[in-house]
Amino acid sequence: MEHGTTVVRDKMSEPGPAKVSTRERILEAATDLFYAQGLRSVSADKIIERVGITKVTFYRHFRTKDDLVVAYLERQAERERADVAAILARAGGDANEAIRLFAETIGTVSCTPGFRGCPFINAAAEYADQDHPVRRTVAAHRHWFRAVLEEMITPLHPTEPAGIADQLVLLRDGAMVSGYLGDPATVSRSLYRAARAVISSHM
Template identity: 35%
Template sequence: MSTEDNRKPRRPMTDPADKRSARDRILAAANDLFYREGIRAIGIDTVIERAGVAKMSLYRAFPSKDDLVAAFLDMRDRMYWDWWDTVVARYPDDPLRQLRGLFEAVGRRTSDPQYRGCPFVNTSVEFPDPNHPARAVLARHFAELRRRLTLLAEAIGLAEPAPLVDQLMVLLEGAYSICATMGAAAPSASVARAADILIQAHLSPNLSRPA
């Protein structure tokens, strides 16, 4: 007798207590899997199994994997700005403390054992094609990051915020990358101090300027 199992694959079982829509379950599964394992390493069937939905449900919500990737990044974008808003709300009407608070929070964020790096940078490495749908979400995210940092730099009194904003963006994304690479050995505690040095240098009246 053949040992081959000719039975049809079982339909994914959904937890009756899970009241989320199929789309929301798919997106939640993709969010976890893509972030932890990488987008290219995860196939659609793995997402379907984790979400507990039928394949047709996935393709009704997301016609292609590229569409799912873009939706994943949109979700991560919303999560990131929710986190940002929560941090700055702790220091109302104090933009200097808001800036410092953000980088203190980055240090804590990157020291989490579950941290796997910046999902936007990770995705940019996996999808270098400028025409991939993910790239539009990435461009929008980093434009918003620059806009928000610029507003804070202006609010602390800088007439020319761009140099500080450039440096803080390098520090921020560098911190995300090195902490994802080095794990527990990464210098997470140095992130806030490095940001403070940059901020104070630009606030100093003795800051040298090009002639």
């Protein structure tokens, strides 16, 4: 009997699945809809309907739709930073390996079914005002990404790491578009070779 009681007590004390907050549910729905359909084409009402909440509840968490767009982009930025950190960890300080892994990852991601381009480039295309909070969020993330690339190639001792980083960002942007038309291996290989060529020209 005591053993059975212990089992029941243990099961009752086990934590159940974490309850997803309303804010998180809104953000999850927005992430799916924004990326698939575009930022301006998705209304707040469409998100409210998807989540199954009232307008009052929605605006309690996000004062405006633009606030939600910024939160969506910040979430995307967090995910990309985690992905980049994982790549750098795998490379183990080897700059050439890091470049190869970057190219491989971008090739794979850009050729994945459902891929609709870089969410930050997409956002910039929809928000022309560079002083808008959305554009500032995009600019902050791209500044971070460029800085990561510059830091990554510095151990190779190129003559102009800042200029190379700018060119690598352009190559990455192009590869994201090429993913619509190519296959992962081709995109990855082409990006890696182009990156190596740019770096070698500054050695």
